[in-house]
Amino acid sequence: MFSIERYVTLAGILPFVKGPTGVYDTSDMPGSITFFTGPMACGKTLELVRHLQIHSEQRIPTICLRPATDTRSEKVQSRSGLCYEGLTIPESDLDAIRRVTEEYDVIGIDEVQFFPPGVVPILLDAVRHGKRLLVAGIDTDFRGEAFPITAALLSLPETDVQRTRAVCSVCREHNATRTQRLRNGTPVRRDDPTVVVDDNPSVITYEPRCIEHHVIL
Numbered sequence: 001m002f003s004i005e006r007y008v009t010l011a012g013i014l015p016f017v018k019g020p021t022g023v024y025d026t027s028d029m030p031g032s033i034t035f036f037t038g039p040m041a042c043g044k045t046l047e048l049v050r051h052l053q054i055h056s057e058q059r060i061p062t063i064c065l066r067p068a069t070d071t072r073s074e075k076v077q078s079r080s081g082l083c084y085e086g087l088t089i090p091e092s093d094l095d096a097i098r099r100v101t102e103e104y105d106v107i108g109i110d111e112v113q114f115f116p117p118g119v120v121p122i123l124l125d126a127v128r129h130g131k132r133l134l135v136a137g138i139d140t141d142f143r144g145e146a147f148p149i150t151a152a153l154l155s156l157p158e159t160d161v162q163r164t165r166a167v168c169s170v171c172r173e174h175n176a177t178r179t180q181r182l183r184n185g186t187p188v189r190r191d192d193p194t195v196v197v198d199d200n201p202s203v204i205t206y207e208p209r210c211i212e213h214h215v216i217l
């Protein structure tokens, strides 16, 4: 049902919802989990950063976690250049992840596919406590198979799935649903490791591709 209070909040007219002490208070609100996903280069990190910024601009305690496995940058950075300061965290440090979800109201996670599925119960607890979770990551690996944590997130009834497509590097149609891995320009075999860390970027490259042009040898 339409609610003017909700509308003005969404429109950014009200700076934030104040609790009894004047501090932002989520204790009586249901939490939410939004999952920005799709293949590489579909704009999911751009959406994550945009949502993080509109919350932090209104002084809502906001943080974004990024996995230590991803050594490319210290920031959560979209291809467009828009970026947000991230907290790099070892993916297996579940205690640290839980503490962050307790201390902040809006919690972003970038490159979620690198995290273990054991993070999901922590995220569900946070949703029960009124937290807003903004999660971004690739849905499937180079084989087109779901990462364990993305499979778990997609199967949750609470997850608002924002799935988008990229432009296929072969046919140039806006229909790419998959991420192609190439080694020296050639598609890799199915038995290639799921995650390649610290490999020479000129040897391993990735491209968004549609199902017709996605190749596994």
Ligand SMILES: [Zn+2]
Binding pocket: 168, 169, 170, 171, 172, 173, 209, 210, 211, 212, 213
């Ligand atoms: Zn194509």
